[in-house]
């Protein structure tokens with residue numbers, strides 16, 4: 001093998017890597033928060049008493065869950081603006097629309113998985129809990145908020161954390177619509193220096209650090225959520 | 235008062251109604267026991283009273299108001315419900331569980347804590363130990379007691395209790411039953427109470443509603459159910475030993491015999507002659523302040539006299555093995571006597587010996603009551 005490693009290029013182009021990292025964090029963090037909110041709402045809607053609400057929620061989930069993420073990104077980025085009035089188009093293009101489109105794409109795509117996790121979590125709570133809460137005179141909303149969700153969260157966290165990790169990794173697809181996030185910058189370094197191995201190794205390590213950090217933080221959250229609910233001692 | 239008027243419930247997808255044309259009335263301040271085989275519609279009936287389930291037809295009134303016309307949240311806050319599976323919230327401490335309705339009613343924090351502690355005391359759990367634990371740290375029986383405390387938290391005038399003492403061992407069960415009846419004497423709530431245990435039904439109920447396949451078979455006082463079962467079904471439910479079941483209806487007061495009470499300061503010779511005169515084989519001994527010290531058989535005094543022992547009446551007196559209250563049922567007295575292997579029980583209240591029971595006095599009371 002004739003390839004000579006030159007790790008110094010990474011130092012030379014550290015600004016690009018750093019910018020990419022910051023943007024990846026921003027993109028992931030915003031999408032994580034939004035997809036959690038949207039996903040929880042749709043997850044709860046799927047269990048609604050009203051058939052219409054259930055239908056809306058399940059169509060949403062089925063549709064976006066079964067379409068490739070990259071197509072969704074292209075749709076939001078290339079197709080949607082064409083349906084919008086001209087002034088809105090120019091406003092979007094002036095305001096970083098590629099970033100907005102990737103937040104929309106990642107949020108919607110991930111929210112479908114979160115909705116499924118939330119629905120399964122709520123369904124796994126014993127129905128006696130709901131009954132006991134209602135019998136105590138709690139309203140439907142209070143029952144959900146004080147009794148069902150706090151218990152479901154413990155069950156929901158592990159699959160949702162997986163989705164957070166997937167989302168962070170999926171955010172690299174945003175490069176296809178010209179968001180200069182981490183993968184985009186790694187590629188830029190490669191084309192400037194022909195040092196692809198070094199650039200992508202660096203990007204890989206950074207992604208690993210990111211996902212490990214998320215796992216660690218969420219592990220703490222999970223332990224907090226499990227208060228009083230660790231499995232019973234035999 | 236709770237009134238059910240031709241109440242029927244058909245669950246969707248089922249041809250046979252779970253509750254069929256049920257009509258009865260529970261007067262204010264009384265305990266009505268629902269008994270019947272599994273699946274006969276007891277829980278369904280209870281859930282219709284607090285509108286967790288809507289009847290297919292018929293009308294239910296609580297204190298004169300048709301419940302279908304009131305806000306269900308408001309209704310349920312005035313009806314304490316102990317659900318069959320206990321249903322404590324695992325992510326909340328015992329305190330938070332009990333406080334859930336008072337918190338919704340926005341009671342001040344201090345009042346809530348006071349109430350929680352009062353209720354835990356009432357159901358026999360030390361608040362200092364249990365208030366801040368989670369349900370998983372408690373045994374099944376303890377959780378059940380917390381379930382009862384939670385239902386009572388906001389002092390609702392009506393209580394629905396679905397097998398509230400099912401998970402308790404016989405001794406604790408009998409204790410909490412007694413405690414519950416004592417509280418009920420004072421608070422006079424209107425209570426619907428489900429049980430599978432006919433002894434419990436006879437002991438706790440002012441009235442018993444016997445249900446079968448969603449219908450009411452008999453609705454009567456425990457005494458009537460025992461002496462006059464409506465049909466073979468009720469007869470089988472009550473069981474063969476109806477006389478023995480009656481023990482649940484009779485209290486110590488009714489079978490108690492007087493007991494001779496001796497001052498601990500008198501001489502053994504005086505004690506023996508006092509007992510001879512009264513024809514008593516056993517006597518209670520009280521100290522100079524009138525407090526109960528124990529019981530002493532005449533034989534023991536005679537023996538001490540014959541051997542000229544240097545002893546006093548106090549030293550000869552023994553703490554009895556079976557001590558009961560005036561309102562203990564004869565059923566409970568008998569089972570305590572059997573357990574202790576004793577032929578007599580002593581009634582002690584407020585440090586005073588009020589009397590005694592023997593197997594003979596119990597048998598006589600029961601046969602007189604048939």
Ligand SMILES: Nc1ncnc2c1ncn2[C@@H]1O[C@H](COP(=O)(O)OP(=O)(O)OP(=O)(O)O)[C@@H](O)[C@H]1O
Nearest residue numbers: 245246248252271272273274275276277278279318
């Ligand atoms: N949600 C439901 N949907 C359909 N059928 C039901 C439902 N709940 C109860 N049933 C049926 O209605 C009948 C009465 O049930 P219910 O729970 O009232 O009985 P129960 O007397 O409380 O029995 P147990 O002593 O076992 O608690 C049963 O046949 C039961 O299978």
Ligand SMILES: [Mg+2]
Nearest residue numbers: 276277278318
């Ligand atoms: Mg039941």
